[in-house]
Amino acid sequence: MAALTRVSGSVGLISLLNPPVNALSAAVRQGIVDTVRRAVSDPQVKSVVICGQNGVFCGGADIKEFGGHMSGPPLVPIFNTIEAADKPVVAAIEGSALGGGLELALACHYRITQSKARLGLPEVSLGLLPAAGGTQRLPRLIGVPAALDLITTGRHLTGAEALKLGIVDQVTDQNTVEAAVKFALSIPSGCNICRLHLSERPGVMQRVKKSAHGAIAPVACVQAVQAAATLPFTQGMQREQELMATLFGSGQARALQYCFFSQRVVSKWSSPSGSRWDTSKPKPVTKVGVIGLGTMGRGITVALALAGLSVVAVETQQQQMMAAQHAVSGMLERTARRRGVSLVGDQIRYSVELEAVADVELVIEAVFEDMALKEKLFKQLSTLCKADTLLCSNTSSLDIDHLASQTHSPQLVVGMHFFAPAHVMKLLEVVYGPRSAPQAVATAMELGKRMGKVSVAVGNCSGFVGNRMLMPYVEEASFLVEEGASPEIVDRALEEFGFPMGVFRMSDLSGLDVGWKVRKARGLVEPGQMSRVRQGRRYSPLGDLLCEQGRFGQKTGRGWYLYDSAGSREAQPDPWLQSFLEEYRARQGLVSRRIDSQEVLERCLYALINEGFNILQEGIAAGPEDIDMIYVFGYGFPRHRGGPMFYASQVGLAQVLQRLEHYQQLHPDIPHLRPSSLLRRLVSSGSPRIQRWREIIRMPHSSL
Numbered sequence: 001m002a003a004l005t006r007v008s009g010s011v012g013l014i015s016l017l018n019p020p021v022n023a024l025s026a027a028v029r030q031g032i033v034d035t036v037r038r039a040v041s042d043p044q045v046k047s048v049v050i051c052g053q054n055g056v057f058c059g060g061a062d063i064k065e066f067g068g069h070m071s072g073p074p075l076v077p078i079f080n081t082i083e084a085a086d087k088p089v090v091a092a093i094e095g096s097a098l099g100g101g102l103e104l105a106l107a108c109h110y111r112i113t114q115s116k117a118r119l120g121l122p123e124v125s126l127g128l129l130p131a132a133g134g135t136q137r138l139p140r141l142i143g144v145p146a147a148l149d150l151i152t153t154g155r156h157l158t159g160a161e162a163l164k165l166g167i168v169d170q171v172t173d174q175n176t177v178e179a180a181v182k183f184a185l186s187i188p189s190g191c192n193i194c195r196l197h198l199s200e201r202p203g204v205m206q207r208v209k210k211s212a213h214g215a216i217a218p219v220a221c222v223q224a225v226q227a228a229a230t231l232p233f234t235q236g237m238q239r240e241q242e243l244m245a246t247l248f249g250s251g252q253a254r255a256l257q258y259c260f261f262s263q264r265v266v267s268k269w270s271s272p273s274g275s276r277w278d279t280s281k282p283k284p285v286t287k288v289g290v291i292g293l294g295t296m297g298r299g300i301t302v303a304l305a306l307a308g309l310s311v312v313a314v315e316t317q318q319q320q321m322m323a324a325q326h327a328v329s330g331m332l333e334r335t336a337r338r339r340g341v342s343l344v345g346d347q348i349r350y351s352v353e354l355e356a357v358a359d360v361e362l363v364i365e366a367v368f369e370d371m372a373l374k375e376k377l378f379k380q381l382s383t384l385c386k387a388d389t390l391l392c393s394n395t396s397s398l399d400i401d402h403l404a405s406q407t408h409s410p411q412l413v414v415g416m417h418f419f420a421p422a423h424v425m426k427l428l429e430v431v432y433g434p435r436s437a438p439q440a441v442a443t444a445m446e447l448g449k450r451m452g453k454v455s456v457a458v459g460n461c462s463g464f465v466g467n468r469m470l471m472p473y474v475e476e477a478s479f480l481v482e483e484g485a486s487p488e489i490v491d492r493a494l495e496e497f498g499f500p501m502g503v504f505r506m507s508d509l510s511g512l513d514v515g516w517k518v519r520k521a522r523g524l525v526e527p528g529q530m531s532r533v534r535q536g537r538r539y540s541p542l543g544d545l546l547c548e549q550g551r552f553g554q555k556t557g558r559g560w561y562l563y564d565s566a567g568s569r570e571a572q573p574d575p576w577l578q579s580f581l582e583e584y585r586a587r588q589g590l591v592s593r594r595i596d597s598q599e600v601l602e603r604c605l606y607a608l609i610n611e612g613f614n615i616l617q618e619g620i621a622a623g624p625e626d627i628d629m630i631y632v633f634g635y636g637f638p639r640h641r642g643g644p645m646f647y648a649s650q651v652g653l654a655q656v657l658q659r660l661e662h663y664q665q666l667h668p669d670i671p672h673l674r675p676s677s678l679l680r681r682l683v684s685s686g687s688p689r690i691q692r693w694r695e696i697i698r699m700p701h702s703s704l
């Protein structure tokens, strides 16, 4: 899995051979040991170049090996041998040098890189730290502050940025291996590991802990780099190994590695009709129409423009259109500045006429969530667009099949549900109906990928996957407040679990009126009424009552919390709300009781998870990975918990079932606490590993 050849007379060229990313599997590690030994002992070889096959240097350790028994030679002694070699060793970096790949390059004496190559130590995003010397060699090379930034965030650098930081010695736009060989021929033996500016950035641990939201790997990364600043190299390496040992077998590492593979699994979509990613060819798209330039339409326009597509942005109200144009330019400018790229924007054409989208290949509708308005629009689009134009809706909950039925070509209609802000949030739900053509799904998925989104294909139902599961979660939070919890108690439990914001702070941020509108549309709101049973099931009117008082959250300075002023973000507990809740409970005859964080987590999360099992059972999501990626990328579910379904598998399905049964007995009027039959089936099948759930879901069964 590694080959040695002699080039230019005296250079030993070692190539890693393990497509697609030359991961450091046991066989590759053995290959490096053998080839380095041969190169070092060959008197004809005066210097060595290490490169990767097929334009990729190395994607790091083989993550697939982490789940099983590790065999083969370990990396640390291999890299130490390279570093100690008495012949100069040069890394020729093309494509990617990530994790163990960059650590291999750091153990070499010199590094030459392609300007567009990606370099980084992303181990933290897998719940690990760079444990093949990365936490000790990088700070010694570029200083503690820069190394801490790279190791605790896991971010990737381009070759040009790596040169600026001093990670590499030369950047080339020519053939990297040839440049490295030329470089190797020109150098005397030596080593550029140095001990420079090893001072630590003050306060870094507090900052990292705060932004980690309970993840342990970033904290361990700081501890390892601190060791580089205070200990000799050998002891620093020992500390690195000890810290890695605490992370390696942790549930968080398993969860994060599951997320890595799940993100790739969801791109290989399939639907119950049998259409699949590998048999459906996307249609080429260069020009997209966006209709409706409110918050969502503006974000979608920016995301498309940043992906290099031509956009026709339509807003029929002149004034709104001018405001949108101004806002979009600002968003593009800020993003270009942040990314350090040149401004895009001249490929956006604005219009107040719907006819402007007549020649686009795909339209994304982003008008108000009003079925009558969308029906009318889809009818018009179906007539004025080209016959093969894909018509997509950004609706977050309305019926995609119904919209499709308004058009001449229902097979060309799919949902493209973005999340706000649409140019920032990574998630895209691609919603197919029974009539959606495989090519329409494939095209929307491909467009999402071009915009840098994690696109997940899901079936059509009310709320699709994300918002459908959110309903029971939010409802449980309100029920807990009726029963005696405060919004602070509920939010604290969820934030300590790892959500960036609890239910109530999130509701204040997005606006209480949003949910109120949805409940009104569903006929659930009875103004001024306090009844707690609606449409035959338990209902909490608390949110409606707050809206009736004009408490819409941050935008009005009052919601579940109190704010200094309208628009302020600093949430304070509100004494008014406390007395309001006491009065409400008294009028309802509810006796307030003490609710602890375990009950908050179980009721909110198990209700959400239970709905996830219903969704899997109905085939709305193809597998647990789809649900987990939707929650991690769209709803702030802590990535180090792997997503709701993975979390359930870690807690134990039997335990989740038993607690749902317990709560259902206490609250028989809450249907979403009734355990899903799929959950029961999985438990009676012995609670298999999450990777096996798809088999159980597909097995024929009787629900009798």
Ligand SMILES: CC(C)(COP(=O)(O)OP(=O)(O)OC[C@H]1O[C@@H](n2cnc3c(N)ncnc32)[C@H](O)[C@@H]1OP(=O)(O)O)[C@@H](O)C(=O)NCCC(=O)NCCSC(=O)C[C@@H](O)CCCCCCCCCCCCC(=O)O
Pocket (backbone or CB within 6 Å): 020, 021, 023, 059, 060, 061, 062, 063, 064, 075, 096, 098, 099, 100, 101, 103, 122, 123, 126, 128, 129, 130, 131, 132, 134, 244, 245, 248, 249, 261, 264, 265
């Ligand atoms: C490289 C990429 C940027 C390429 O992206 P691209 O979009 O081109 O392609 P894909 O992402 O679709 O990938 C294609 C294909 O390849 C698979 N793959 C990618 N990378 C890896 C990998 N590193 N390992 C295995 N497989 C990989 C991917 O799954 C796709 O497969 P598919 O089937 O879907 O086609 C991009 O892929 C990328 O970002 N990759 C990951 C990069 C990364 O995170 N690297 C870091 C890896 S971790 C690491 O390197 C750790 C090191 O620090 C070494 C540490 C040594 C530790 C040894 C263990 C010590 C144990 C101590 C514990 C002791 C316990 C005790 O004492 O008891």
